Amino acid sequence: MKRSENTLIEANADRTGKRLKKSRYHHGDLRAGLIEATRRLVEEKGPDGFSVSDACRLAGVSTAAPYKHFKDKNEMIVAMVLEGMVRFRSNILGALEGIPEATPERITAIGREYVNFALRENGIFRLKFGGFTDRLDDPRLQRAGQATFDILLHEVATCLGESEVTDDVRQRGFMLWSFVHGLSFLLVDKQLATMGGESDRDHMLSEIARRLLTDRPVS
């Protein structure tokens, strides 16, 4: 915003703010600031509408500053998405709290939170899953995704009374993931004339859980 003024001058003038941010020359935590700026820009303008220059303007530093903290633009994005995935996972864990063990409700709760995240932070969601694979192939991101999927697998297993993740559990889990994933994308892309309401979503989520967790094994 207005912070794009010359930071050097402000550094001397702004002694009072020294408690919060030691000085204005040194941003304090530029890395975090840039990640937050990146997040906001991606959320606002979409995954492809983001530029490093914009992030610098938003953070109030020169266009070269980021390269002290990140190798390049891509690494900035990876760092931001990684933060998002951590948030994503803890949201899902939070949604599970208070729901009785070994019930399908736990599965639908995961799905609901998945969709909510996709809608609320759709910039991050699209970056992570929208097929930017060639650029965002960082192993940390893959691990973060796997860790989240593992939550689902564990819930499916206990829901089916299995003590471990069998092939059947994995297949049902993958089918559930596919459904929720596709639903999220279609909602984000507004590819549905009707049927976008929250109650519709809830109904579909519990319906798919019921149909995929009961009956004979899928394989």
Place this chain on the structure above:
Amino acid sequence: MKRSENTLIEANADRTGKRLKKSRYHHGDLRAGLIEATRRLVEEKGPDGFSVSDACRLAGVSTAAPYKHFKDKNEMIVAMVLEGMVRFRSNILGALEGIPEATPERITAIGREYVNFALRENGIFRLKFGGFTDRLDDPRLQRAGQATFDILLHEVATCLGESEVTDDVRQRGFMLWSFVHGLSFLLVDKQLATMGGESDRDHMLSEIARRLLTDRPVS
């Protein structure tokens, strides 16, 4: 009007083709040539790795030439994706040929072709569905997508013995779409350690069709 000379191949033949046909000042059908160049580049480098300059180089024209045929870069992409969606729809119709009416096999055939398209032309798929909505909000694209979804809705209706698209049909259709859509994305993004094989896919597709087309109504 149009001199139906073959454009792209000669353009790619580079200087030699230029010699044969004396002056190539007029390309012949530059619009089609640029669309094809765009398609190839997007397929090769991903949705975001495409540049107008590259397309011009590939088509063998100056960087200003496209703007005689397209308003801007975005319209080039829209035109290319639109062509892809037409191809997509006719692929699906082709996959239905020879399969008995009112059978779940028709549903799974649609799903199989959907996934195949996503994998084979994943650049187009990602552009259409990967959340570039803000840029690719062309109504023709939306209609093309709807027309393809209508195929599925019709098949679901006949499979359930309905004469028209009821709310139940629409909901089941949407759930099927979500599943296949998500499966496609997960496969494109290689988000599956195991379970990526063609037989696994087939099995999951027929399984989801069975579970969503039988039993009591979803709503």
Place this chain on the structure above:
DNA sequence: CTGGAAAGTTAGCACCTCTTACATATGTTA
């Protein structure tokens, strides 16, 4: 034949990513 429209061209602006050379602030050490 000929003039205007269509379809190319070159030149160039504004902006973007990213690099390199240099400048400043801060903490530590003597």
Place this chain on the structure above:
DNA sequence: TAACATATGTAAGAGGTGCTAACTTTCCAG
């Protein structure tokens, strides 16, 4: 406290990109 090392910033610039303006070549219809 002085001074150095280091972390962190700046300024300038190379090379790429989207797009426009103005010019040139070709096509075609009267």
